[in-house]
Amino acid sequence: MAVSPQMADKELALSHQEQEDDDDEGYYSDSDNSLKTALPGHEANNVDFAVLIHGLRRIADLKRGIRWDVSGDRLIREVADGKDSLYAAEDYAVQILNIYRAAKRTSDVYGKNGALFASMANRFMDYYGNEVEKSEEFWIQKIKNENTKVVSKLHKIVFPNQDMDAINKKLRLAENYVGLDDTHYNVTTTFTIEGKKFGLEDKKWLTLTERQKQAYLNRKSQKWYKRLDPFEQKLIDAYLNKFLDGNHYIPTQIRNLPGCRNAYQKRILAYDQNNNPTVLGRYYHSGALVSLIQDKDPTISQQITQENWNQILQHAQDQGIEVMSLNHNTDFIVPFLGNFGEKHIVEPVKRIVGAKRFIYLPINHIGTLTRPIFKNQVNKLVQESTNFYQKRYPNLCDAFIKGTKMDRKKQIEQIKDPKDQDYFNRLEQLKEPAENSDIKNTRIHNVDAVTNNYYADIASNYIACKAVLGQATSTAPVLFFCKSGKDRTGCTSSWGDKNIIGMNHSSLAEDKDIEISRQLVQTGHYQFLASVNGGMPGRFGMKPVRVNTITSNFTQQLFPKAARSTAIDLN
Known part of the structure; x- marks a missing residue:
């Protein structure tokens, strides 16, 4: 219109x-003809x-x-x-x-x-x-x-x-x-698929810890503040109350201050005929946890990253929260332009979070020859899933614990509950790469499935399975991030949400993955978040990310041109 x-x-x-x-x-009413001049x-x-x-x-x-x-x-x-x-x-x-x-x-x-x-x-x-x-x-x-x-x-x-x-x-x-x-919103987008109403809810999650607040209040004696350009110091001074009030997301492009940036808690909802919501799954997403200034004194950034991690633990009430990086763990140096690598993002988070909680899946083209980290976490998820479903599906769970790939597939085919069958199909899609060698996974991602995004499928299946299992058990929640928390993170969020909705509503059409993806893209929810709150005003959409097979149909809607002007060239 x-x-x-x-x-x-x-x-x-x-x-x-x-x-x-x-x-x-x-x-408001679209038919209201009373206009102000x-x-x-x-x-x-x-x-x-x-x-x-x-x-x-x-x-x-x-x-x-x-x-x-x-x-x-x-x-x-x-x-x-x-x-x-x-x-x-x-x-x-x-x-x-x-x-x-x-x-x-x-x-x-x-x-x-x-x-x-x-x-x-x-x-x-x-x-x-x-x-x-x-x-x-x-x-x-x-x-x-x-x-x-x-x-x-x-x-x-x-x-x-x-x-x-x-x-x-x-x-x-x-x-x-x-x-x-601007007012920073808790955003819920509602939509329907085949007459069923769903919702995507992204809410404020993190306020500053007491130590982070003190770092702002005493900023003029702080090393992180002193190393900033005097212009940015003036901006911080002008907006001090906005950082402290707990009502604003820290914008994603402000990358060198205490506090997690562009951080949301996400819930996927389904509504009944009386408009009462049921939570289908939940997770967290944000910008990178690190300070992005690579300083001669590394302790400055290390302190910010550590306190950002403490901020997450405090607000997630720990719960063993797992952290997934979608960045690439490389130094990518372009002559005369600089280092476009993200090793300085991945490695500090890996050290601070610890091996048991850290997942690394580089979903963009750069860095896909590096070794992903996810196998131990998938094995733990399989164990938690079989513990939960053991009484209902003993033969299936035995196949996942000690059977072959063929054993597992045979048992999955016998599941009559569509939701459970979909869950275990996705769990199988995680177990297979967890059993592969690193060399084989690298070959699949870069050669065999070059038109897909193998690592992104692993990431979104893991997020979805954890979110769905988390509605029935105390499995640890997942926080995932990229550099900004809006492009790779936004796409991964849409892929995970598609899986969560699909698992919970298997009665949808046979081509449900495509149909759910189409409806999710048309909500503009992920694109909208990139342009408000912790995003950058007006930059509606994500900058291009390596897509998977399904979302290759929706690249114009996911990656509109308005998203590309985070930098603007002079005439």
Whole structure:
């Protein structure tokens, strides 16, 4: 459904009213013809960036067939009419407004007058509605144009002695900090598959530990603070209360501070006819646990990583929580450009978490020749599963403990309960690679299954089996992460959720994996999380990840162009 400028006015007006009245939990009516001529948050001499960005995000979802219900920091997104195309010009409009907002904040922290950037934002909103129907390529170029203008103005007003590229990098950093001005939501997206209602719930999970709070309060004496660029120190000072209030996710691109970034607790829900939810599975996901500054004094980053791990243990109440890295444990050096490897992410977490809890599955192309780590954890999962199911399926469990692959498959075929059969099929898909040699697994991933993503299938099957078993037993929960917690993590989350829903509702169509994947992609849930809260404003979607066979059908929806502007080149 195309959204006219008039509809945009209406939606912005309603979202402004909604922010002023948290008791209004109802849906807006698409047939309401009462339109405001002025955009809320958009006045001649001022601009309320948070209100405008909130409204534009809502319009973008409306175009995707998704309606909002907001109360305080709770956001429910209902997929009313899922779309194959998830493109919305409003994602780019959010990015542009956030650039202006970051520039204004940059001026403010240096004691300069940032009114110019508010004026630029107002001028942009004056003509936004007239250009909303233009092509995506127009908006991609529009971002570059506006970004270059803003960098040029910052050069004149704030940074006259710095080159444009350096200012551009500062602007990207500021963009992540000013996202803390927005409400950070607990997000639930509901949708239906063949008449059955499901939900994806991602909620705030981690607040700072007392030691982390003290590290912020006493930051000016802390080594981690002193090593930062003075500009970032000013931003931290300006947003100190946002880090301490417990109501905000630490944005994923702010990578050198105490505290886990972009961290969520996830639940997959199914609803009955009375709209009562049942939890199908749960897990945790986040950005990398480490500080990404590679300092001459390694103890600074080590201390941050250790305390981030303590933060996880505290909020997970330990429970033997397992940690899965989706990064690549390599040093990938490109001449003249630097090291794009992620060994400095994988190795510190491996040391601190310990071998019993640590899983390593490099799901992207780089690093797939390295040795994955998952066999001991799979063997433990098999043991826990057979302990739980022993009375129900004694022959099956014996086959998993001491039988052959053929023995196991024969017993699985005899299971009459579709959910249990699906569970043990996935457990078998884990046991087989656990029994393979490392050389064989490497060959399968890189040669035999080159059009699939073998390691990603292992990761998603493991996450799903642990989540489902965890509803009936005290098996340890799983936290998985990549560098940012939004691209590889977002894709793995969607694959795991597909498995969890499929296991719990085996009555769905025979091609259920494709159908569930299609519905999950159309929710835009994973893509939306990348662009709000701990993500980067307006960057809707994931940057490209090596897909598996099923999701190769949905690459445009998973990896939209709006996600790629975490860096913006100057004209």
